[in-house]
Amino acid sequence: MSIIVRDVSKNFGDFAALTDVSIEIPTGGLTALLGPSGGGKSTLLRVIAGLEKPDTGSVEIEGRDATSVPVQDRGVGFVFQHYAAFKHLTVRRNIAFGLEIRKRPKAEIAKRVDELLELVHLEQFAHRYPAQLSGGQRQRMALARALAVEPAVLLLDEPFGALDAQVRKELRAWLRRLHDKVHVTTVFVTHDQEEAMEVADSIVLMAGGEVRQVGSPDQLYDEPANDFVMSFLGPVTKLSGGLVRPHDLELFSEPRPDTIPTTVIRVTRLGFEVRVDLKVDGDELWAQVTRGTSEQLGLVEGQTLHVRRAAPVRAAVAAV
Amino acid sequence: MASPSPGVLVRPALRGVALIYLTFLLIIPVVLIAFRTFENGLAPVIDGITSPAAIHAFQITAVVTFWSVLANTIFGVTTAILLVRHVFRGKRVLNALIDLPIAVSPVIVGLSLILVYGRTTGVGQALAGIGINIIFSIPGMVMATIFVCIPLVVRAVAPVLEEIGDDQEQAAATLGAGPVQTFLRITLPSIRGALAYGVVLALARSLGEYGAVAVVSGRLVGRTQTVTLLVQERYLNFDQETAYACALMLVVTAVIALIISRWLAPKEIMK
Numbered sequence: 001m002s003i004i005v006r007d008v009s010k011n012f013g014d015f016a017a018l019t020d021v022s023i024e025i026p027t028g029g030l031t032a033l034l035g036p037s038g039g040g041k042s043t044l045l046r047v048i049a050g051l052e053k054p055d056t057g058s059v060e061i062e063g064r065d066a067t068s069v070p071v072q073d074r075g076v077g078f079v080f081q082h083y084a085a086f087k088h089l090t091v092r093r094n095i096a097f098g099l100e101i102r103k104r105p106k107a108e109i110a111k112r113v114d115e116l117l118e119l120v121h122l123e124q125f126a127h128r129y130p131a132q133l134s135g136g137q138r139q140r141m142a143l144a145r146a147l148a149v150e151p152a153v154l155l156l157d158e159p160f161g162a163l164d165a166q167v168r169k170e171l172r173a174w175l176r177r178l179h180d181k182v183h184v185t186t187v188f189v190t191h192d193q194e195e196a197m198e199v200a201d202s203i204v205l206m207a208g209g210e211v212r213q214v215g216s217p218d219q220l221y222d223e224p225a226n227d228f229v230m231s232f233l234g235p236v237t238k239l240s241g242g243l244v245r246p247h248d249l250e251l252f253s254e255p256r257p258d259t260i261p262t263t264v265i266r267v268t269r270l271g272f273e274v275r276v277d278l279k280v281d282g283d284e285l286w287a288q289v290t291r292g293t294s295e296q297l298g299l300v301e302g303q304t305l306h307v308r309r310a311a312p313v314r315a316a317v318a319a320v
Numbered sequence: 321m322a323s324p325s326p327g328v329l330v331r332p333a334l335r336g337v338a339l340i341y342l343t344f345l346l347i348i349p350v351v352l353i354a355f356r357t358f359e360n361g362l363a364p365v366i367d368g369i370t371s372p373a374a375i376h377a378f379q380i381t382a383v384v385t386f387w388s389v390l391a392n393t394i395f396g397v398t399t400a401i402l403l404v405r406h407v408f409r410g411k412r413v414l415n416a417l418i419d420l421p422i423a424v425s426p427v428i429v430g431l432s433l434i435l436v437y438g439r440t441t442g443v444g445q446a447l448a449g450i451g452i453n454i455i456f457s458i459p460g461m462v463m464a465t466i467f468v469c470i471p472l473v474v475r476a477v478a479p480v481l482e483e484i485g486d487d488q489e490q491a492a493a494t495l496g497a498g499p500v501q502t503f504l505r506i507t508l509p510s511i512r513g514a515l516a517y518g519v520v521l522a523l524a525r526s527l528g529e530y531g532a533v534a535v536v537s538g539r540l541v542g543r544t545q546t547v548t549l550l551v552q553e554r555y556l557n558f559d560q561e562t563a564y565a566c567a568l569m570l571v572v573t574a575v576i577a578l579i580i581s582r583w584l585a586p587k588e589i590m591k
Contacts, residue, residue: 051490071493078494084487088509097505098495142491149495 001060002027002153002185003048008057010043017043018054019209025153025187030179032200033189036232040209041189045155048187050074062152077146077184081158083138085130091141092117092126098149116144119178136167143175147182156188160195172199193233197221205229237285244309249287251276252306253297259306267299274299278307350571357564368554368562369569376542377550377566383458384533384546385526388465392522395466396473397515401507403474404481421470429467430535433460456538461546464532469522476518477511484510520581524574 003025010018018040025031033041046052048059050071058067066074086094093100095116099109117123120140130138139159146154159175160168176199179186190196196203197217205212205220213225224230227243236243240260252259265284266277274294276287287307289297297305357365368374402408403415421429437444437454447454454460488510492502508515530548537544541553547566554563 049494051494071490072496072498074494076494078491080487080491082487084491086488086491086506087484097492097497101492101496101501101505145491145495 001025002029002062003187004060005044005048006058006060008044008047008054008059010040010047010052010054016209018047021057021206021209021211023204023211023214025185026202027185028183029201030176030186030188030199032196032203033187033206034193034196034200034203034232035191035206035212037191039191039207041191041204041206042157043209044206045157045187045189048153049076049078049155051078075149075152077149077151077154079139079142079146079154079156079159081161083130083135083142083162085133085138085142087130090127090129091122091133094130094141095144095148097145102149112148116148119147119181120144134167135163136171139163139171140174143178147184151184154184154186156186158189158191161190168195175199197233205232207232235288237287238283239280239285239307239309246275246286246288248310249285249289250308250310251287251289251293251297252308255306256308259308262305262307264299264301264303264305266301267294269294278305280307353564353567353571356560357568360561364561365565365568368559368565371562373542373545374547374550374562374566377545377547378569380458380461380544381527381546381548384461384465384529385523387462388469388526389519389523391462391466392469392473393515393519395470396518396522397477397511400474400477400481400511404478405486418471418474421468426464426468426529426531426533427535430464430532433464433467433532433536437463455536456540456544458544460536461533461544464536465526465529468529468532469525472521472525473515473518476514476521480511480514481507517581520577524577524581527570527573527577 001024003023005021005023008018008021009016021040021044023044033045035041043052047054048061050059050066050069054067058065060066061074061076086097089097092113095113096109099112104112113126114123117126120143122137122140122144125133125137125141130141133141143156143159160171163171172195175188188199200217202214202216203220204214207228213220213229215223220229221233224233227236230236230243235246237246237249238244239249250259255261260280262278262280262285264276265279268275268277269291272291274289274291276289276294276299278285278287285307297303369378399414399418403411403418434455435441437447437460439445439448439453439455444454452459454463488506489502492506497505528548529546530552533546534549534552537546537549539545539549539553545553547570551563551567551570554560554566
């Protein structure tokens with residue numbers, strides 16, 4: 001294990017940001033701290049970095065108790081949501097900062113910075129100042145700066161939060177590829193479940209200052225520990241009092257085993273998928289079906305259908 | 321920028337008011353000083369500012385200004401960092417105290433220093449016992465000048481510290497920089513413009529301080545006489561040429577300092 005957090009609690013005044021949090025982050029993995037804002041994930045990341053001091057509990061990094069080690073001696077790389085670029089230094093000097101602090105020989109610094117500029121595709125921008133870069137370029141610079149000192153762990157606090165949707169998607173995929181190349185133990189904070197599912201090897205889901213579930217993206221999606229985890233990770237709707245994913249609902253024009261009769265309230269086409277709002281005994285729910293299914297059933301408002309929860313795919317496969 | 325129709329009239333009117341105000345209060349008096357200085361040619365001016373008393377006064381002013389600016393630079397940066405970056409008991413009180421020198425008349429500052437450090441007080445006698453005289457000597461004048469300049473550096477630097485936030489400082493720390501390295505490599509370059517601006521303001525203010533220094537210095541000619549005190553004393557003794565010449569020197573120094581400050585100031589302040 002690369003990072004071990006034990007029973008960490010942290011209060012800001014009356015607000016309990018973290019309550020008895022214990023997690024283990026595997027070496028070399030890419031882990032997402034996922035959860036709604038105010039859920040404690042950024043605080044936990046800052047506790048690991050040493051930017052916040054926990055009220056109780058301990059933090060171990062690479063087998064060494066780091067709880068009372070000051071941030072500058074922890075050997076962590078940290079990337080901030082708003083880049084925290086050194087505005088008065090060029091891209092090259094920004095990236096070199098940690099190496100200059102460590103008084104490495106000039107030639108070595110120049111070589112390492114060149115490698116990193118190439119890694120983050122900023123070779124042509126080495127002599128620019130941060131103000132002359134786009135948001136995505138600044139964040140890549142910040143990443144290179146954090147990687148320059150070869151940190152034991154790389155921590156990213158909502159790294160793509162300040163970027164627009166398109167750049168965000170690109171950088172996400174790029175971070176995944178970068179990690180496959182660099183293999184440094186990486187933890188990133190996000191409130192975007194799609195981002196976590198796409199990028200991370202494992203997800204720590206946090207809310208209300210506590211860890212709600214830890215597992216791979218598939219585990220969390222397919223075997224959520226509770227309704228909160230289920231509704232946080234994807235769309236849900238209610239059928240017979242239980243939560244179900246809208247794409248796990250099967251619709252039929254004739255009754256089948258276990259189906260319940262339902263009335264179509266509205267049909268909305270969203271490209272390939274079709275959202276069908278339904279009513280069962282006064283309760284509303286919705287199903288997500290493909291365009292093909294929609295056409296086959298000839299969906300129209302007021303139509304009577306029969307709905308049931310689809311058999312879990314995994315269980316079916318396992319049974320074969 | 322397009323302006324709404326009332327602006328067409330309002331703006332020239334505002335500009336006129338500002339201009340008239342400055343003309344009568346500032347421009348005419350300063351121009352008149354320059355005019356009166358050179359009324360009888362250059363020779364009396366040179367005589368005036370090279371007289372032993374004037375040279376001594378310039379030296380005293382230089383010494384007092386140097387220590388006042390140095391102390392206020394260090395105190396100002398430290399206090400601004402304390403106020404912006406830290407949470408502590410009594411922060412609001414400290415914040416209010418910083419502005420006290422603007423609210424309190426410099427004469428009262430001088431009197432209060434005499435009350436604490438005067439030769440009849442316990443503190444004053446104790447210090448005199450070990451050979452240190454505060455009142456009627458340079459240390460008291462430096463203290464009085466420091467006091468009146470306290471807000472200038474703090475109030476120039478604090479908003480910039482606030483604006484840049486502590487992200488960059490935290491980033492430097494995660495990259496291995498200790499507090500001193502972070503201050504020198506990150507914080508100081510970021511506040512450089514604002515700091516220079518505050519320092520120049522403190523310099524101009526120190527050069528021109530009269531009230532507080534007049535009280536604590538005792539106006540001892542040839543010993544504790546600064547340039548401002550010399551101007552006043554010469555004027556009252558009908559040596560108006562020296563008074564005007566020295567006054568003009570102060571004005572020119574202050575104007576140069578302000579021009580430098582404008583040039584150094586961060587653009588946000590001057591916008």
